[in-house]
Amino acid sequence: MIRFALRRAVHAAVLLVVISLCSFSLLQLAPGNYVDAMRLDVSISPDTAAALRARYGLNQSLPARYVRWWGSVLRGEFGVSFAYGMPVGSLLWPRIKNTLLLATIAAVGLWTVGIVLGVGAAITPSRVLEHVVRSFMSVLHSVPDLLIALALLLLAVRTRLFPIGGMTGLTDSASLAANARDLAEHLALPVTALVLIGLPLVVRHVDAAVRDALRSPFIQAARAHGIPRRRILIAYALPAAANPLISLLGYSIGGLLSSSLLVEVIMGWPGLGSLLLESIFSRDVHVVIGATLVSALFLITGNLISDLLLYVADPRLRVKR
């Protein structure tokens, strides 16, 4: 298993290097750069612009800039942000933490609710309930993620129950409890949005997986043996259903990241996504590359974790041929 993990880690590293190369070339090939945008500002003289350009190395050739960027990476800086005037690394780090916080809590909520609803829909004897859950999930899937986030925002505005966007309120109190409460209030909406966005897919797959597991011959045999239903469900069916679901877990991380970008932008959560959007508009290339690399890293790590989980959970994968 260590060998497996190591091999995947090497793959991941290679992948990240490839992505960095692609992103770098693409972005630098693009006409116009950060300093050019300043041309519109008449107070900045052409000499200043030229000096800035030289300072940021924007007048060097592409390979030279790539090498220079790598030097910065090895120093831990990952290049410099033009707009913020600080190393990209230190700019990204707090944002990464915020996005991770949001994504992790959302993932936990998503899978908890998803498993409850999915298992419920699969085992309930009531056709009505099953139909209701399925239809609701169908409709929820069709509604654009945008609209869900906006509608939640509208709800916040109308009911004034939750703060409208942002991550922290204006609290003077330094007490942990108050800060935690404040954070929780601000988390509520984005997390709800992310859960609602990701729920249909999870519920559908949990439902299908549990249903398939319950139909399989070994479950029928267990029932014929007289093993009680609840035990069958928990000890037999769910572990069997776990296999496709763990794969889904890896895949859903990508979806979660993409949706979190939207939610961050709409609800003003200061995370990786909103930074990426901002830097695209200002052509702050090093930030764009840095953010892209980090998000790719998240995804690859997520897939790796789910592969490892699968390896641990499914004994069939461990049998040597």
Added chain:
Amino acid sequence: MIRVKTAIACGVLATVHGLALLANFAAPYSFAAQKREFAFAPPTAVHWIDRHAHFHWRPFVYGSNGEDESRVYPIRFCTRGYSYRFAGLFPLNRHVFGVDAPGVLFLLGTDGFGRDQFSRLLAGSRISLTAGWLAAILSLALGAVLGGISGYHGGLLDDLIMRMSEISLALPWLYLLLAGRAFLPLDAPSSTAYLVLISVVGILGWARPARLVRGLTLSLRERGYVLAARTFGASGGYLLRTHILPDALSVLVTQMALLVPQYIMAEVTLSFLGLGIDEPVPSWGNMLAGVQHYHVLVSSWWMLLPGVPPAVVALCCFTIADSLASRAGAIPL
């Protein structure tokens, strides 16, 4: 054979597309026409019974967007309005309905510039629907070609293509897309940028259809009846035409039904974030962008309405995809 739900879905989709095609005819106002005095006006109330409790066969509206009850403007059908080119060919200025100036009829309210949301919704449907179809076709075509080659030939080529698809699936599409959008100059003409963007979106999405087609090709290639046909001398062309394609076709159509709404959503998201089509051309996405301002969110609920058509289209497409999938599943194996 065709269930009621599917029939309704098809009907709704046909209506939406019909409206998109006839957008100019159905819209009372041009999408760029501004009436600043009616900025953020709520939807105009349509009445059949006037304040004297008389019933009118022809519905009407009151003046000043419903506030001035002294002036009554009946709704006329097949009326004259702004001129446009029908099918880009001949100029026309007839519209399905409208009211005489200075009366106004804003079925879905107006935005910050006093532009009729209903007309903009219709015009925007063209943009968003085209985006969905174009990207879906590109995605499916590229994916089918690569997946088919991969599955049919196997070997190193198959491995290479599969690795590339893994990489492609491993990346968060939105981030990659935004990064890719950054490489277009921000001041490129909007329609060019839009087309390029949609094409990129479609092309980037090749991986999932490719894997699907590859799996399909692999399994179909080994079916008993395909092997049997090979033993009596069937050519590759015959195998494809008679045995492989009919099965593959139903799967591909189902995929299409799933991809189109997905790409419509992608366009909506991109335009919302400001990276898709630009003002003044409307799309369902950039119409929603206005909602991000607090005052709009609080007081103008109708600005959220452009989110409804994509939801409706998506729901219909998913219904159709489900019914196609279950019909294909009726064939054993």
Added chain:
Amino acid sequence: MIEADQKRAPFSPVPLIAVQGLTKDYGRGKLFSKPRITRALDNVDFYLERASATALIGASGSGKSTLARCIVGLERATSGSVKYRGCDIRRIRSDDHWQYRRKIQIVFQEPATTINPRFTAEAAVSEPLRIAGIGNRRERREAALYWMDRLGLPTEYADRPALRLSGGERQRLAIARALISSPEAIIFDESFSALDIPLARRVLTFLAGLRQAQNLTCLFIGHDLAMLAQVCSEIAVMHAGRIVERQSMQSFLRSPAHRCSRELVRSIPSLPSGWTA
């Protein structure tokens, strides 16, 4: 090339099908990882005489199906040769290749996938003629109905989609389809597992009649030694990609040479003494 051989020595002792030193490896190099090769056939020597009925048995995975597919031309062997009437099948030119393919037919095991579910029964049976362009529509239909009838399928089935036929019916359609192009040899790869025993017996009796009338060569791959013993005059045993034994059926049943064969013979169920069939 094939016709010339036939004219030269119609009764030559060259076996209809001769396999020499056939080896088949599966598995190929992947990107970034070592290739994992499985050897399905290991230097196999095998032959089929005209108008013979041979049985080929062996445990699952011993290579029986692979051998069948190589003979029929569905797979290309890694090394060794397959000769049809003395000519290496790899040297047959493309236009003759189709001729060769029609002469050797194979009927597969899985009834569900052996016929395209969308085809009608008659269309499925007449497919070989359609592909070869033999006869017109009416003639093809007549031929199909003839063979369907001889295999016990009622004519009402002719226009029914294969979807709605049972596994046993589809398997019989597959056999009819193999027979319609007047082949010289048919390989039955576990084709009778889907048929119930009386039906299988009827079909086998019918095939025995064909063997006599048309000099049809049959190779039966299977597990059911009891059934095969009644039909085949010769038997070959495969194990781990090699032919480990080849004898006449009589001597085999009396004294199987190989260890695996002994197991197989021992496991034939027989009625207890005192019971009559």
